[in-house]
Amino acid sequence: MRHALTLGIGPATFRIGSEWGQPIDQLSALYAAYPQDAAAVADYTVRLEPAGPLRRWWRPSVRIAGDHMLPDAAPMALRHGLLAAEMGMNLQMALGWRRHLLIHASSVEKDGRALVMTGESGSGKSTLAALLGERGWRFMGDEFALLDLSDGGVHPFPRLVSLKNAAIEAMRAEVGDSARFGPLLEDTPKGAIRHLVPPADAIARMREAAVPALLLFPRYGVARDVRPVGQGEVFMRLTQASTNYVALGEEGFEALHRFVTEVPALAIDYESGDEAAAMIDELWSALP
Amino acid sequence: MAAAGAQGYARCAEGGLVWRELDGLVLVYHRPSGQTHMLASPLPEIMAALTDNPQLPSALLAHLSEAYDLADDDDGLAALELHLAELTALGLIRSAPCATP
Amino acid sequence: MSARALVALLRDPVRASALAESEWNGIISAARAERLLGTLAVRLEGVDVPDPVSAILADAQLDAEREKRIALWEANRAAAALAPLGLEPILLKGAAYAAAGLRAGKGRMIGDLDILVPRDRLDEAEAALLAAGWEWVKPDPYDDAYYRRWMHELPPLIHRERDRMIDVHHTILPLTARPRPDAAALITQSVELGGGLLVLSQEDRVLHAVAHMMADGDLSGGLRNLWDIRCLLADIEDKSALDRRAAHHGLTAHLARARRLVAHVYGDGLRLTFADRLFVRRLLSRDAWGQDSRKWLGLAFYIRSHLLRMPPLMLMRHLWTKWRKGHRPA
Structure with missing residues (x-):
């Protein structure tokens, strides 16, 4: 080539x-x-x-x-x-990828503990992770969370953040340094897309894992609400959100079972990034 | 009494299944196929009641209705037979001729 | 050419410790493109390679083990579906190598399950599989009719829950191909494995792989097929029995070419005929990015593969129908 x-x-x-x-x-x-x-x-x-x-x-x-x-x-x-x-x-x-259980999720870290967010595209998980990454959390990834098969830790995969449509302006307001943005790609199959370079500490610490502490299923554009999600449903949804669960066989099964039984899971509905950030702060400080 | 050779059900060779709990549900990882099954009651109880020797559904039902609150009648038997067929199709249990009634 | 470096390594694994790191990317890409990475991983067990390479090889071994487990399970399910008919399926290709524990199966990717049943029991077998959860993949009436009239197998079926394909064969070459292997003899000589499963005899396993590669395909994936043949040939105890069997099936010339190619590509090198050399160029066409660097040769072999299977008039009709439907060789 x-x-x-x-x-x-x-x-x-x-x-x-x-x-x-x-x-x-x-x-x-x-x-x-x-x-x-x-x-x-x-x-x-x-x-x-x-x-x-x-x-x-x-x-x-x-x-x-x-x-x-x-x-x-x-x-x-x-x-x-x-x-x-x-x-x-x-x-x-x-x-x-076979070295971790790969979950279609974004993740951020604070004090060695990880917040994992998963959901369909449009749920806002990617934008939320980018936003929290500018507000005191360490950004770990907006697309894949990598679950360690032996100790259950979450490993970062901090590729460029892929901002879509309205999220582009929202993050332009959040990030002062315009050099961190890629070119505006208009009329892609997913609309307008602009890439954002993660914060410097996210890149410097990209081989540093964290212990998962909270799993959220965010949903954007719905009036504020927080609901617990049962373990059976979490397990089902994460097998669907994982691209290599089946390929990993028994190791994947054990890793996912461990994650689901050890990490509390909540569904949150929100109408703006600020609202979600405030909800997350509240939920995070209520964790044991 | 069924004639000798009628279809009974038995558990599969040991070591093929990994059992895990998930509040109120049972997860089973089936090693030979690499498939995960999420089982709700009464499927785990039915599987636990099986032994290495094939048993007829009627005998199983008698056993299960003693241990759990299950109807020991024709409807109960029909439901049990459906569950057994389903578990057999998944390869989680096996069907085999019964040596003795 | 990276395919050359790949076959050199398969032939002689100890070369690995002498490779520069920069050479590995091309070899790994070529091995993935030829579906030989798991095989390479098995060949390189115990050989010193750089850490990132051994991580990649470990992933490939894991994939191969999973493929094997799933293939054996699919075989088990097919056997269970056919058992009420008193019919034991004969496993072919990858699943057979895995079930029989052959060296050709070590690290091999498997994919679809291929089984052979007697032609006069094909309808029953089809009905039993449909009842056990397999479904048609392509309901296209032209393809369906074509398969049933001219091919050596039923149109592919896929299991609606497990999402795995099964190809049910009644012989090992399309009915339009020039050689006509003796399907009844394949079945009578098959070997019992237990668990309601059978495999072809040692000789017929080689000849099936040879027929599949030399008389049926466009040689895409040919390096892997040739590796299978190399391993299967190495398991043969009585070479003259193999020759007699090849003559019986009308595959003598195909076997001879396969032996020459194996010796040339995976052995100590051998003088080749001019036509053999075209085969070798096609087989070794992967470059350092895993791309097929000789696309024109691929097209030539695509047309050749159809010539092998069909008389010319039928070929034109077939290619025309396929073309109208938008099919183009990759």
Whole structure:
């Protein structure tokens, strides 16, 4: 491949190859504080390939390929190449990672204890983690929480935060340093997207695990409410939110059972980021 | 009394299942298939009542109705047979001919 | 070319300790693309490799163990579904290697369950599997009719709860292919494994793998198929019995080519015919990014694979129908 970058994020190392320079240049700049050792052995390879014989030049169009691929993934416009690279890395983790139980969740840490938030896209879990990361919590990740298979700890995976639509302005108001934002990607399949570089301490401490203390199922846009969630329901929802639960077999079963029986779980409804942050502070201080 | 050779039910070879509790539910990890099953009462009780020797549903029902508050009648038997068929299809228990009635 | 480095390592695992870290990325990508990473992991057990490599290999072993467990469970379920018919399925390919504990199964990815049943009992077997929770994958009437008339297997079935596919074969090559292996002999010579399961005889296992690779496929995934053949050949005790069996099934030339390719790719090297060399170029086409660097050759083999299976007029009709439906070779 003509352009390449090797990138360490949390416990994983990615090798990204591209036929075009632009996505690699953007990645390299946004991930400047992360390990970029070209000689490192990568866990996964991601390839940004032309979607057809002429598509390197003519209406350039990117196909996301690599070690693990989705057979029918739609190609993306080259101007969304950065997003394609991020999606490619997520896909490798989702389909390939076996060293932790991988849960589709965001997480933040305080005093060595982790708050894990999971839910459908649109629940606000990603934006909430980014917001708390600017307000005294350590940001651990907005997409995947990695559960340790032997001690149950939560490991960070602090890739770039992927802000969508209204969350972009909300975080622009929160983060003073405009250099932490990537280019605005308009009209992607998920609307407008802008990437945000996590705070410096999140990157510096990206190999530092925390003990899970609270699991939340946030829901954005619904009047304030807090409800307990039963263990059976939590177990079911987390098996669905995990991309490698089945692949890990008995180890995954034991890790998830442990998490569900040890970590209290609540569903919270909220109408604004400030409201959610206040609710979370309250719930957090009420923990034993 | 059923004739010798009628279909009975027995537990599978030991070591194939991992049992865990989850308030009010039983989680079973089935090693041979790698599948997780979430069982609600009376399925765990039925599985616990099985032995290595195949038993007829009627004998099982008599046993279960002693230990738990279960109806020992035709409706109870039909419900039990459905549960047994379901557990067999999942491979959590096995069906086998009964040597003796 | 990374595929070359991969086969060199499979052939001679101790080379691993002499590799530079920078060489591993290409080898790992090629191994993943060829579905040989688990096999490589098994081959490299006990060999000194860099830590990040051993973590990747450990993941691959875990995946292979899971594949094996699930394949054996699927075989168990299929056997249970067919038992009331008094029919014992003959396991083929990966599931057979795993169930029989063969070295070809070590670290191998398995995927679908392939079984063989007598052709005159196909309808009963199909009905029993449908009753036990398997369903049609593609209800497309053209494909369905095509399978039933010309293929060596039923259209694939998928289990509605376990989400796993089963291919029910009645012979080992499509009915349109030139060689016509003796399906009845495959069945009468099959070997009992216990648990209601059977596998093909030692010789027929080799010949099935050879037929599948040389007379049926477009050679995609060919390196893995060739590795299977290498391992199965190494298990053969009586070479002349294998030759006689190949002649009986009409697969003598295919077996000869397979032996040459095994010797060349996974052995000490061997003089090849011109056509053999094209096979080798196709087999070793993965580059350091895991990409197929010889796409044109892939297309040529795609067309060849159809020629092998069908007479020309039928081929044109088939490709035309597929094309209209939007199918393109990858």
